Amino acid sequence: MERKPLDSLISKNGLWVSRNGRLHGIKSCEASHKNLRITMDCGEVVKVRNSRSSRAARSLRNRKFQKPCKRCRVPEEKIKEFSRKISKNEVKVSVRTVPSSQFNSYENKIPDMALPSENTLHEPVKPVQASTPAVSAKQTQKQTKTAAAKTFVPQPRTKKPKVKKSGNHSFQKPAKASKPQFTQSQKNRILSLLGPGEMISFSKEKRSFAELESVLSTERKKDIRQMYEDSRENLLGKLERTITEFFVDMGFLEVKSPILIPFEYMERMGVGEDKKLSEQIFRVGDNMCLRPMLAPGLYNHLRKFDNVLPDPVRIFEIGPCYRKESDGSSHLEEFTMLNFCQMGSRCTREELEFIIDEFLNFLDIDYEIVADSCMVYGETMDVMHKNLELSSAVVGPIPMDMDWGVDKPWIGAGFGLERLLKVKHDFKNIKRAARSESYYNGICTTL
Template structure:
């Protein structure tokens, strides 16, 4: 005998990530559920009291740490619109035939959409900065919300925060520089592994994994998309999922409790009573 679907759902909501045994009878099953649910409720209550004491949630601490790392590395922070035009997506080769296209939130009655990524905006900013700056290397980053119609699960949100950083200019060895940046950014958080993966937009990315979870995807340019933006210099870029990184650092099974929510705050389930 197994837990009922509602019992399983409730334990997942409260943060259960352990294995669930088979039960000989209903009484044994319900005793396990009640004992486990009580334990998880108490854990949520303890974390809630800790949040009240500390005031600063874990996702904010991760954001601050990321920002400070990039400031120290010489990156300038920018902010760009969350509502973008189709032309920016077209320059990223995201048309109706793209797998990503159906995940985009279109704004009804307007030829606009909510940005599914930060990259097109940073391409534009790179172009503007390169016209004005006398520096041999331009370094920019943005930390902001993106929006996609995701199917849910432990690793996806419909509204999520990304930090995208890009360095462009006189970079003699882009692979070496990307390795340096990855080390500088992620070593302060945890041990990590790097592996190459296929990408819908970039064809191939260098992904950063912590505890078997992808927390960042990185790209090296020149890239075939660059000509759409009149970019012709070497560059390296990193895209970091803030909620994913927070979830891994906090050791939680799902990213959902760290997203924008009414019922979750800082990974804590609030409807525990």
């Protein structure tokens, strides 16, 4: 007999056998990556792993139970049908993954989802019949040659008059001095030497590449010496210290999670090897990877601090992440993330927007919030500065929380520190704000 997973058996029978042998009717069944949450007709709720060899799977497969649950009121015909060796019933329960847009708390009921209608009727295409008999290719070519021979009339050739060129060049205008032409590599070099806020028009520039490079290099040397005299603080490190002070004062606990994590964590986040997003992950060996996000570490800390710290639990982390997405002026393969999270009471959209507003006003950055969605979290709130996304924020719970042992409401948001620096200092390219050997505080160091 084929050993079907637990969700398939539930979908087939529409019944559940508890540990004490009671046979229950199933009201709804919700699935995440590895777990199931089953609500009985009597109101009892259980959470189990979607296993092929569990006690529940064996009971449903072998159709063994002691007696039906009185409160579920399972119909007698359904009990007799379940007791038979081969069931002929159709699917009784639809097991589905619940999107976060319809999932506000684990105790809420999940509304029924209507199946889309399928239009399977198509008009057959009738072949078009030719009204005249087909003519062979040889016969057509023969008729064409005969017609051409009758209509062709040779024409006499005419000579074109020769135009004599004047040998006197005394009236030609002298050539103007040409403007300096810049190759693409020269343009890139000049752009890298520009300071924050500086601009240049290559079409109007009169200086040669060598002159322009020399002037800009001299200016950048002065800027670096001035930074050394003024502060000697790296902008990225300074921003990280400033953000840490802000969130500690807000009552958040700072945590530090490993950068090298098991790839199984990404599977729990819904980014398995069969997903397109998995191509962005830097793999290390067969089972490990560099973290592309801070969420796995925050999930583990929330679970461990629950019932230890006072309600609500508030934590944050700032650290490096890695993704294979370096194209464009707003993406990096190595970048720094801030993630803050609150679990327990007051986990509402209003509270999340209040924290974001306090944080960005503290940094003096204008923003707006727009609705969006993503593969991992479902519905999100994107924090935008003009056309640049600064953050993606979420109001939980969401279905994947089960796989992390988290069963309380939560709110959270993630910000890219390099993008915050790009906005604050008007950097044209995010690489000026990143960990780099080519730039220091947005100033080119290749001089």
